[in-house]
Amino acid sequence: MAQSMTAERATFTGAEERSIQLRNVTKQFDDVTALNDINIDFAPQKINVLLGLSGSGKSTLLRHINGLHKPTSGEVVTLGTEVHRAGAGKLRKLRREVGMIFQHFHLVESMSVLENVCTGKLGSLAGPRLGLFMYPREVKEQAMEQLARVGLADKAFQRADALSGGQMQRVAIARALIQEPKVLLADEPVAALDPVSSATVMNLIGNIAKEDNLTVVCSLHQVEVALEFSDRIIGLRGGQLVMDRDSHSLSLKEAHEIYNAVAVVTEEEIQEQAPELAGIAGEQHS
Amino acid sequence: MATLRPEAAEAPRSTSGRRPVPKRPTPSIHVIAVWGIFLTLIAGGVWSMFDLGINLFDVLVNIISGWDWITENLFPPQFPEAARLVELILTTLGIVFLATLFSVITSVPIAIFAAVNTTTGAISRQTARIIIIFCRAAPDLVFAIILIRVFGPANGALIGIVAMGLSSIGMVGKLLADNIEDVDRGPSEAIRAAGGARWQWIQSTVILQIMPQIVAHGLHRMDINLRNSVLLGFVGVPGLGQALSNAMNTRQWDLVMGYTIVITVLCILMELLSGAIRTQMMGRDSGGRRRGVLGLLERIAQNSWVHAPTDPHTAQRTPKGRVRVAPQWDAGRIQRFFGWAALITLAFLAIYDVELNWEVLMNTLGNFPDVVSRFFPPDDHGHYASRYFPALVETLQIAMASLLLGLFVALPIGAFAARNAAPTKNIATFFRCLIVACRAFPELVLAIVLVVILGFDATAGVIALAFGSIGLLAKLVADSLEESDTRVQDAVRAGGADRVQTFFSATVRQTAPATVAHILYQLDVNFRAATLLGVLGLGIGFDLLQASARSRYEILSLLIINILVVVIILELISMYVRKVVR
Structure with missing residues (x-):
């Protein structure tokens, strides 16, 4: 169902090709299956939300798109690059076009805000940079431009740890935007933020996606935020795709059904997930 | 799901009967071994005291009975003339500074290879760890003695710098590797996700994050090196130690006393200085009113040449109309600039002061394998x-x-x-x-x-x-x-x-x-x-x-x-x- 729907939309918008395709992707961490036979396509210039609890595989899926994780089996094609078999050089090239932001912002706290933004451009520069003075003026001007865009131009020369959480995430967005990406990956961008900062950050991501025609893949765990902000909602649970809906046609009632589908644990699942625990508990008492 | 687990584990417990009181576990073999080691150490200490014939009472008696000799020969302490003293102090400080700088600069890449999150592979990691362990194990004197044979006894400064530098790698490298492993790995992932190559993310995130520790370990090691340099003076490393050793050989006890006092004062000053720099480094921008010279500078700057940016949506422009991409010369930037400038200037001054013999360094590096081969095979000549x-x-x-x-x-x-x-x-x-x-x-x-x-x-x-x-x-x-x-x-x-x-x-x-x-x-x-x-x-x-x-x-x-x-x-x-x- 998912495939036919995205294919349809791709032709409708007339985009050149599908931005991201995952085929039969399975990821195994030791004996934990993080992703189980995932098939999904992401159409260009759409905001896609991955919905699920922690441990459902959202972050792992995101990290497959830019090759931070490689699938145990299956294929990942991002912007025409075969991520599953790409070497270091090809991956670097791809990652220049894929921006990413994180739950905990991942800024270097002892670095100035401006230099943090400049580090986003490292993928296009050769060799390490020992400080702000080693970046070309052009890069620094681009960084200032992006900081102005996220409304933090006045903080450019402060240390990153002098900022609030919402401001840090906006700096991280500027760092992703300086790459001039085609795809923006967002891993729980507002999970560490208060509601007001969350709204600011989500609106910023939405506006920028529209202005820059970005394909956004964003993982979230709040249904309300997902519903308000996305074009499409994909539900993940225990590493499996459990739902895939166009969110514009979604009513609130259906949204709660979605929530039930991804977030509420059923009796059967407790039986299914916890037999080894029950076994251990039994042994202790025998 | 995770939240449900404790309940699932709890459920059967309530239905089972009372558990018998568990027996006190017998102490593990390891705990016994540690007690054994500890007691052996105490016993070894007592045996050593007797075997070496150490009697604190005798020491006291010796000091009291020899008091006249001591006051006559050691006091008042003699100092060399001022110019000579300054020259000696500068030589010692130069050697100690260069040794520390050498060790820090070498330790950073070694630590990067030794740390699990930045290494390139198992082989390079083990190699780096072995280098660190070897440098830690070998005391300064061992390095100095090997280097005397490599560089020749006439090149004392070089011997001192390399010997103390190498043995410092053991400590500094190990501490830095630990620091690197403790570093927040998030920023590194972010740079990798943006297409940054290995050395780019290592430099921009890892090294930058451990910068305060690099300085702190360097300062700490400089203290230690200053102390060790005194005894290396006895094997020909120039400076205060050598002067002290000469005074001892010629039995000028009052001069020995004078040098001792100078060295002690120098050690205390170094300790105070490094403490001050460390506090300065650790303090983060608190946003409050800064005190002292820097605070004054900051206030002067803010009222004259520094104009803080105010508009969050437009980049600040310089008076010439270009986008401002470097911080203004506020107190923080002035401090950073002069800190780095001072470090580089000191390094050049020190190199100039200790008169490094580059020719010897280059020539001896060539015959290094030859010298090393002479060390093998070891032989005790039956002694x-x-x-x-x-x-x-x-x-x-x-x-x-x-x-x-x-x-x-x-x-x-x-x-x-x-x-x-x-x-x-x-x-x-x-x-x-x-x-x-x-x-x-x-x-x-x-x-x-x-x-x-x-x-x-x-x-x-x-x-x-x-x-x-x-x-x-x-x-x-x-x-x-x-x-x-x-x-x-x-x-x-x-x-x-x-x-x-x-x-x-x-x-x-x-x-x-x-x-x-x-x-x-x-x-x-x-x-x-x-x-x-x-x-x-x-x-x-x-x-x-x-x-x-x-x-x-x-x-x-x-x-x-x-x-x-x-x-x-x-x-x-x-x-x-x-x-x-x-």
């Missing part, structure tokens, strides 16, 4: 059992005896210096100051003074190293006491225990494992320092010097291997103990 092994034992005895002596004094001092164990805050402060004073005083210099007073005897070495042990051990013990969980102490006190009871049953018990680990670490430190005492005619260090002076490479390598084996065994024991008592 191992009669001469070298007893010397090794004597060195170990000096280490153990000084540890035992130091321990008895350090434990109470440490207890009184801990704020949560001392009867009053003032007592704690007093003992803290005592520890700081004790640590600031270079114990190897004390050894020289004691040798002058007591003669060339193990007693001088033991007392000096015991003094050093007091400083370090008391500090470590006090720190771990202060880190102990005060809630346990409150609980015991709430049950009606008095101060002494609380201390022994709540505080000491918590701190015991850390203390045992500190004691073994101190043994390690003392053994290395004891080899350095060879320059004063004691233990295996003396044989090392003798063999070096007579160019007996095969004996040198045998002795070096012996020292390394002992150090590595001590290291392994202390690693094992730390693992068990944790």
